[in-house]
Amino acid sequence: MFTTRPTLQGTFGMVSSTHWLASQCAMAVLEDGGNAFDAAVAAGFVLHVVEPHLNGPAGEVPIILAPAGGSPAVLCGQGPAPAGAGVAHYTSLGLDLVPGTGPLAAAVPGAFDAWMMLLRDHGTRDVRDVLRYAIHYAESGHPAVERIGATVESVRELFEQEWTSSAELYLPGGRAPRGGDLLRNPALAATWRRVTAEAEAAGSDRETQIDAARRTWREGFVAEALVRASDRPTMDTSGERHTGTLSGDDLAAYRAGYEAPVTVDWNGWTLCKAGPWSQGPALLQQLALLPDGFGTGETAYGSAGYVHTLVEGAKLAMADREAWYGDAADVPLDDLLAPAYNAARRKLIGDQASLELRPGSPDGRTPRLPAHVEHLLSELAKSGAEDGFDALGTLPSGAGEPTVARDGLTRGDTCHLDVVDRWGNLVSATPSGGWLQSNPVVPELGFPLGTRLQMAWLEPGLPNTLTPGRRPRTTLTPSLALRDGVPVMAFGTPGGDQQDQWSLHFFLAVALRPPVRGQWDLQGAVDAPNWHTDAFPSSFFPRGMRPGSLVVEDRIGDAVAAELRARGHRVTLADPWSEGRLCAVARDPRTGVLSAAANPRGMQGYAVGR
Secondary structure, three states, rough: OOOOOOOOOOOOOOEOOOOHHHHHHHHHHHHHHOOOHHHHHHHHHHHHHHHOOOOOOEEEEEEEEEEEOOOOEEEEEEEOOOOOOOOOHHHHOEEEOOOOOHHHHOOOOOOHHHHHHHHHHHHOOOOHHHHHHHHHHHHHHHEOOHHHHHHHHHHHHHHHOOHHHHHHHHHHHOOOOOOEEEOOOOHHHHHHHHHHHHHHHHOOHHHHHHHHHHHHHHOOOHHHHHHHHHHEEEEEOOOEEEEEOOHHHHHOOOEEEEEOOOEEEEEOEEEEOOOOOOOOOOHHHHHHHHOOEEHHHHHHHHHHHHHHHHHHHHHHHHHHHHHHOOOOOOOEEEEEOOOHHHHHHHOOOOOOOOOOOOOOHHHHHOOOOOHHHHHHHHHHHHHHHOOOOOOOOOOOOOOOOOOOOOOOOEOOOOOEEEEEEEEOOOEEEOOOOOOOOOOEEEEEEEEEOOOHHOOEEEEOOOOOOOOOOOOOOEEEOOOEEEEOOOOEEEEEEHHHHHHHHHHHHHHHHHHHHHOOOEEHHHHHHHOOOEEEEEEEEEEOOOEEEOEEEEEEHHOHHHHHHHHHHHHHEEEEEOOOOOOOOOEEEEEEOOOOOOOEOOOOOOHEEEEOOO
């Protein structure tokens, strides 16, 4: 079967990420004797440098890991809302949504502590070992990908007029970086050099140094600079200048933490996801909704029936996400994943596309949607708009994590990486937030604050209400799969609300398609035509939706597209290579053979290994 690249196979180690330099640096760590967790940390910091429009050090990262011979675990690097970030404060400013940019949208940064905890608890290397690759590319420069310059151009006016520290870094001499230009960030390199020096000054022991680096971040010069940045009045998507709520106490109190994954079994597989502070369980709900015999007959892989069933299941799962998921209330997760609940929900999937948002009633509870969503649904019903619209009355554009400029409509994405090593350690991580376009660059540090609070609602009593000390519900959602109880595959994708659609399509392509060279066809599953729906409220400012929407790569075929339209889907034919940026690695426990694949879309992702 033709694919854009081969599925890599070997026995030493495999890496897949959304940027070739991150993948190769992770492989260099493996070649130097490090394990998968050392490699993942090094790659994570390189992604901050080479994909600054997609993630940054003050963002967040959920990680799923499976140590060789151990049980899978989730390491949560999603920081909570600061102590001062209550609903009353935001509504007193005349806001009904958390802005999409600026310090008011900044959660407590979580990524750095999570990476350092992964290194300390599961790695073998020290701080200098894992930061040296990021320092090199920040200091010496890296060839910029085209999207960095395009993103900078989209916020040029904002940078030049308001966020001048960002203009100094990303518009030197008034010129945005072009594809292939060497892009340097000397302030970021200096930050990591100082963190390394302070870590090593604390002692010679590896764990002592790592914990010292964590203290430097949350209590030292990094924390002080982040608080100063939060306190600066900054223009955001509201059209006003606001200061943030992040304090030194918030930073000092934060610790990343481990949790048990949420799981669902399907046809001999077990899928592991982060809890409902993420959207991860939505993938599990979609799996639980699938009928017996899915992938055969009228739902044969790639058929219109197959796509229709998955799209309608995604609508139901995402409606439940909107009504039930969050960190500000107890989530009835066992009921949402219960076979009886999903059997009842499955009956809602008919032959025609639904144009409704239909959250369920787990254990007889009454679902509650945010007032903003109820208003949006009412306005859509009154207008009869076939394509839907966002909260500003304009058509939403693009997909994925937004890079919102002043108008709230500029789009962006996120990152992903997976690693497996010769010992059988597996790790999957989705770093994001702290984009170059989310907040002004902190001059002393070389990176901006994040904007994850935009995902929480300014309405009391919801599972995802903005609540001090609670995590905003994130779209970031790495995946880990077990086969007959043994961890075998790590995978994921950028893409905001689309992540758990694209990841499900990938997983099913692996599970339902024939193997290649005796192994799962990872590259074939990555390359397969993909699609998504926006028929539920976006997690990002300005929180729009498009009932009935279905965006498909035109490689899906004319006949399938025509039948989907006949079923009532509002089909948009997208470019042939536009849906998803998947990464994956796997290990066959019978043979020890490792494999990897990476996404050709966007011309950045790469897998390496041997």
